[in-house]
Amino acid sequence: MPVPDLFRDGLDNRGWKTRDASRLDQDLHLAADIAIIGSGAGGATSAELLSAAGFKVLLIEEGPLKTSSDFHMLEDQAYASLYQEGIGRMSKDGAITILQGRAVGGTTLINWTSSFRTPEPTLEHWAREHGVKGLGSAELAPWFARLEQRLGIEPWIMPPNANNEALRRGCEALGYNWKVIPRNVRGCWNLGYCGMGCPVNAKQSMLVTSIPATLEHGGELLYLARAERLEHNGEQISGLHCVAMDSRCVEPTGRQIKVKARHYILAGGGINSPGLLLRSDAPDPHERLGKRTFLHLVNFSAGLFKDQVNPFYGAPQSIYSDHFQWRDGVSGPMGYKLEVPPLHPALASTLLGSFGKENALRMEQLPHTHVMLALLRDGFHPDSAGGEVQLRSDGAPVLDYQVSPYAWDGVRRAFQSMAEIQFAAGADSVMPVHSDARHVKNLTEARQMIDGLNLELFRTRLGSAHVMGGCAMGEDPRQAVCDSLGRHHQLGNLSIHDGSLFPTSIGANPQLSVYGLSALLSDALATRLVAGR
Amino acid sequence: MTTSLPVHPALSRRGLLKFSLGASALLATAGLGASLSGCSVQTPASGFICLRANDLLILQALIPVVLAGTQAADKRDALLLRLDNKLTALSPAMLKLTHQLFDVLAMAVTRGPLTGIWGSWDSASSAQIEAFLQRWQDSSLNLLRMGHASLLQLLHMAWYELPDAWAHCGYPGPPKV
Numbered sequence: 239m240p241v242p243d244l245f246r247d248g249l250d251n252r253g254w255k256t257r258d259a260s261r262l263d264q265d266l267h268l269a270a271d272i273a274i275i276g277s278g279a280g281g282a283t284s285a286e287l288l289s290a291a292g293f294k295v296l297l298i299e300e301g302p303l304k305t306s307s308d309f310h311m312l313e314d315q316a317y318a319s320l321y322q323e324g325i326g327r328m329s330k331d332g333a334i335t336i337l338q339g340r341a342v343g344g345t346t347l348i349n350w351t352s353s354f355r356t357p358e359p360t361l362e363h364w365a366r367e368h369g370v371k372g373l374g375s376a377e378l379a380p381w382f383a384r385l386e387q388r389l390g391i392e393p394w395i396m397p398p399n400a401n402n403e404a405l406r407r408g409c410e411a412l413g414y415n416w417k418v419i420p421r422n423v424r425g426c427w428n429l430g431y432c433g434m435g436c437p438v439n440a441k442q443s444m445l446v447t448s449i450p451a452t453l454e455h456g457g458e459l460l461y462l463a464r465a466e467r468l469e470h471n472g473e474q475i476s477g478l479h480c481v482a483m484d485s486r487c488v489e490p491t492g493r494q495i496k497v498k499a500r501h502y503i504l505a506g507g508g509i510n511s512p513g514l515l516l517r518s519d520a521p522d523p524h525e526r527l528g529k530r531t532f533l534h535l536v537n538f539s540a541g542l543f544k545d546q547v548n549p550f551y552g553a554p555q556s557i558y559s560d561h562f563q564w565r566d567g568v569s570g571p572m573g574y575k576l577e578v579p580p581l582h583p584a585l586a587s588t589l590l591g592s593f594g595k596e597n598a599l600r601m602e603q604l605p606h607t608h609v610m611l612a613l614l615r616d617g618f619h620p621d622s623a624g625g626e627v628q629l630r631s632d633g634a635p636v637l638d639y640q641v642s643p644y645a646w647d648g649v650r651r652a653f654q655s656m657a658e659i660q661f662a663a664g665a666d667s668v669m670p671v672h673s674d675a676r677h678v679k680n681l682t683e684a685r686q687m688i689d690g691l692n693l694e695l696f697r698t699r700l701g702s703a704h705v706m707g708g709c710a711m712g713e714d715p716r717q718a719v720c721d722s723l724g725r726h727h728q729l730g731n732l733s734i735h736d737g738s739l740f741p742t743s744i745g746a747n748p749q750l751s752v753y754g755l756s757a758l759l760s761d762a763l764a765t766r767l768v769a770g771r
Numbered sequence: 772m773t774t775s776l777p778v779h780p781a782l783s784r785r786g787l788l789k790f791s792l793g794a795s796a797l798l799a800t801a802g803l804g805a806s807l808s809g810c811s812v813q814t815p816a817s818g819f820i821c822l823r824a825n826d827l828l829i830l831q832a833l834i835p836v837v838l839a840g841t842q843a844a845d846k847r848d849a850l851l852l853r854l855d856n857k858l859t860a861l862s863p864a865m866l867k868l869t870h871q872l873f874d875v876l877a878m879a880v881t882r883g884p885l886t887g888i889w890g891s892w893d894s895a896s897s898a899q900i901e902a903f904l905q906r907w908q909d910s911s912l913n914l915l916r917m918g919h920a921s922l923l924q925l926l927h928m929a930w931y932e933l934p935d936a937w938a939h940c941g942y943p944g945p946p947k948v
Contacts, residue, residue, distance in 0.1 A: 241948060311945030314853065314932040317860070324860025332917035429946060437948050486860060550942055583931035583942050588924045593904060597927065598840025598939070605941035630864050673908060696908070696916040 241438045244446055245305040254453035258303065259463035259482035262493040268460065270296035271767075273478055273499035275465045275514065278344020279752035280736030281505030282444035282452065283385070287760040289455035293767065296497060297452060298480060299461040300510075301341035301487050305445065309435030313584040316434035318486075320348050327509075329625065329639040333695035334533065336637065337703040338507060340487065342461050343445035345507065346749060349703070350432045350554040350580065351421040351441055353391040354746035355382045356754070359568045363618060368741035369712040371722040373755070381754040389442040390424040391750065393417075399430070399552025401578045404543065404608045406557045408663030409576075414561040419577075421553065422749070430551040430580055462487060463495055466633075468502065468518040474730050475502050501767060504734045505756070508532075508705030511738040512627040513635025515709065515719075521728035524716045528627035531637055531708035532743040534613040536701045537649045538579070538589060539656035540600075541608040541665035542677065548605050554580035555747075562612075562655055563745060569619045572648030574612040575746060576656065581609055591673055591699060609671075610660060612652030617707065617742030619644060624743075627708050637705070646693045649700075653691070657684040671699040704748050709738040724759040735759050813870075819851075821858035821866065825877040827851060830926070832892040836900040837926045846935050854929035869925075872918045885915070 248254050257266075272288050274281045277299040289295040304319055317325035322338040329336065339345035356378065364370035385391070398406060398418075409416035426440040439446050453459060463480040470476060482493035504511050512528040520527065559576040566573060581589070581604065589609070590600040600607075616622050625639030641649075653670040658681060660668045667677040668684050672691050678684050691698075711734075712718030715727040724739055726732040735756040737748050744751050816824045830851060835844045843850055858866055875881045876892075883889040886903040907919035930936050937944055 311948075312932075313928075314856070317928075317932075318857065319860070323862040323865055324857065326861045326865040331913055332920060333913075427948075429948070431945065488860065488863065551946075583937060583940050584928040586940075587927035587931040593837045593923050593927075594839040594901070598838070601841075601931070601940040632864055634862060634864050636864070695913070696920055 241306060243305050243307040244439055245450065246307060248450055248453065252454070254450075254459070255456070256303070256453070256459040256461070259460060259480070259493065259495060260485045260491060262482050262491070262495075265493055266495045268296055268458075268495060268497045270294045270458070270497070270499045272296070272501045272503060273298060273497050274503040274505060275478070276344060276505035276507060276510070276736060277342050277444060277449060277459070277461075278339065278505065278507060278736070279346050279444065279749050280507070280756040281503065282343065282346070282448040283753050283756040284503050284505060284735045284760040285452040285457055286448035286455075287757060288764055289452045289457040291764040291768075293764070295452060295455075295457040296499065297449070297457060297459045298463055298465060298497070299342050299344075299459070300464045300483065300506075301339070301461065302485065303342040303459075303461045304347075304435060306435070306437055306439045309431075309437040311429070311431040311434050311437060313434065313582050316348065317584070320435055330628070330636045331638075331695065333700060334535070334639060335701040336509075336533070336705060337701065338509070338705060342449065342459065343443045346443040347435055347445055348433050349747070349749055351423055352555045352558070352577070352747035353386070353389070353420045353422045353750040356751040357564075357745050359564055360742065360745050363568050364741050368710065369714045369717060370741060371713055373722055373758075378754050378758060381758045382750060385750065385753040385757060386420070389422040389447060389753070391420050391422045391442075393420050394553055394556040396426075396428055396553065398556040399428075399549075400545070400547045401549040401552070401580070401608055402555065402557040404541070404547065404663040404665075405559065405576065405578055405610060405659065408659035408661075409559045409561065411662040412659065414559055414659065416557055416559045416561075419556050419558050421556070426553065428553050430554055432554055433580060433582075460495065464490070465506070465514050466517065468514065468520065468732070470518065470520065470729055472521050472728070475732055478502060501731045501733065501763070504709075504732065505736040506738075507736050508708050508738045509627055509635050509637055511734060511736055512708035513629065516627065516629050516635065517633050520726075522719070523728070526710065526717065526719050528708050530617065530624045530710055530741070531627050531639070531738075532616040532624040532706045532740070533639060533702035534704040534743050535616060535641065535645060535649070536611050536613055536703070537652055538671040538699060539610050539653060539660060539668060540590060540671055541610070541660035541663070541668045542603055543606050543608055543665055546605045547608045549578070549581035549607060549609065550583075550604075554578075559659075562651070563615065571651070572619065572622065572645055573615045573745065574648060574652045574655075575615070576659070577611055577613065579609055579611050581607060589671060589699060591671060608660065608663075608665065610656040612649075612656060613704070613747070614645060614648045614652065615743055615745040616645065624707055641695065641700070649693055649698060650688060650691070653688045654685060657681060657688065673697045704737075704743065706737045706740040706743050706748060709734045710741045711739040712741055723762050733759065733763055819855045822851065822855045823873070826873040828892050829873060829876050830854065832895055832900060833922065833926060836897050836904070837923060838930055839897075841930065841939055842935060843930050846933065849933060849935065850930055853933055854925055857925065857929055869921065872921060875918070
């Protein structure tokens with residue numbers, strides 16, 4: 239029985255208002271109460287709440303509209319159509335691959351469903367060090383509870399796949415803390431293709447939740463439209479200038495869309511949100527814009543097991559360990575969360591490294607390969623100041639990100655922890671993912687090798703799927719771009735509702751942090767707008 | 772072009788430094804030089820959207836080395852089309868960088884000093900190509916390390932996105948839904 243494509247059905251039968259900007263044959267003028275730039279976790283959550291509150295919402299997305307019948311679990315199609323820059327996005331020096339979504343639904347379309355509340359130590363640190371007010375655990379808890387219910391977020395009930403099970407087994411053997419990951423799914427088929435768009439609409443991404451709800455409330459969706467520039471006088475925004483993109487979302491078609499709204503919400507995520515403000519010459523008297531942009535820097539360790547792991551099948555992330563996350567304090571040596579990634583052939587081939595016969599051999603062993611990853615918690619220590627979003631000569635944003643000695647120390651310790659857990663789980667051999675590393679048969683050899691690795695860019699395979707900060711929130715305009723309600727410190731009718739608000743990284747996969755915070759901020763915004771303030 | 776070249780970079784620190792500075796200058800001018808001198812044809816090869824005739828020559832030489840141990844060389848045409856398709860999805864900025872990388876590899880004036888391959892790509896031996904890849908991986912120059920990473924990533928991903936590659940890596944393909 240074919241899986242119903244709920245979004246297509248809504249388009250065909252429910253009178254939803256959507257526009258494909260790539261097909262415009264003339265320029266367009268649109269008006270709304272609230273224009274929201276970005277349809278990912280922050281934008282779509284805000285759109286649902288504000289449209290339900292009676293505001294006329296226009297949701298603007300740069301990427302294409304792809305729905306479940308377009309999702310064929312094929313890497314080539316998914317990477318080309320659903321990821322920023324055709325999965326070619328990287329840090330400015332090319333050393334860190336950055337995975338972000340770019341389609342209606344944003345990164346929620348392609349994330350691996352891990353859903354954590356913002357850790358309490360992170361919120362406390364923001365209040366203490368970054369002047370964030372009114373966003374403690376207690377204030378956020380009802381919002382997290384509401385979003386968990388809305389998005390079906392619960393600890394995964396099925397047994398973990400073998401890739402995740404190895405993480406559990408290794409931690410258990412060593413007495414390290416591990417837990418089951420809460421996932422935003424309903425009726426999940428346990429396929430393993432969350433990163434390529436859920437073909438069965440089980441993942442409760444924005445595409446099947448908040449965006450349909452917004453359209454049901456009479457909201458409008460404009461896609462394949464890049465927000466190019468906000469027009470402003472230094473105090474108020476008077477309009478938004480968008481350019482229509484071609485159907486591949488690579489080149490502008492030449493058509494333009496002018497948007498007028500009473501209020502503007504920026505929700506393009508880390509990199510794109512500060513990028514738009516930089517292009518718009520937004521006031522930035524204290525030079526905070528784009529600064530302190532954080533990654534959860536990720537390094538990897540590969541293990542070979544006698545039994546098949548088949549790391550390409552089954553819910554991609556279901557077990558995590560925070561054993562090394564907070565034990566040295568919030569601002570001690572860099573903490574890290576341990577998880578596993580799914581391994582489909584193309585991503586695995588570039589991750590596992592080397593070339594020629596050596597890479598071919600590593601790929602031949604893919605079914606027996608286990609990979610673990612460490613999400614390094616950036617931004618909590620003075621030596622961990624993140625990177626800076628800049629503009630390329632064509633106006634496209636790019637993240638200049640240097641890896642500090644403090645972060646490299648975290649990378650090395652994470653390599654050690656991962657090798658230890660993989661051996662404890664029964665790995666025959668382990669190889670830290672680094673160009674000078676090789677598979678070794680026991681922990682002593684692994685420790686020695688890791689201690690001697692020349693940790694530098696490119697030799698160490700680094701990636702990140704979590705970009706945070708760059709439009710930091712905080713009460714002090716000298717430190718922050720927005721206040722704790724997401725209101726831009728200088729532009730009166732602009733709010734930011736996305737991960738770029740975070741004053742540090744989260745220390746956990748950030749989607750639920752973005753949902754919860756955006757919901758709280760949107761609720762407060764609705765109240766303010768109704769009161770006419 | 773009449774750029775003077777550091778022809779034989781010695782393995783001394785000073786030699787390496789000199790080489791790096793020379794290489795930076797070469798890289799910085801490669802794109803401009805290519806377009807001014809007409810060394811690099813900007814039009815795509817017949818049947819391709821992004822890849823140009825010179826790019827194809829380079830890739831045809833790289834495929835048997837970078838993807839040695841796989842069936843890629845036998846499926847070269849499908850692989851090149853796949854790779855071309857990947858490039859069409861890149862942002863203009865990333866596509867430009869990729870074209871510049873291929874320009875550096877294509878033009879004799881940059882290819883020789885930067886890769887050690889002084890003759891044409893189709894006459895380069897596997898050993899020469901391996902040495903070039905190793906040299907770029909170990910380079911002190913970030914741009915060359917980035918070039919190395921990009922070449923490998925493009926070829927690896929393009930190959931393993933093809934269903935032809937899956938039997939070798941024990942991947943049965945996506946399940947039926």
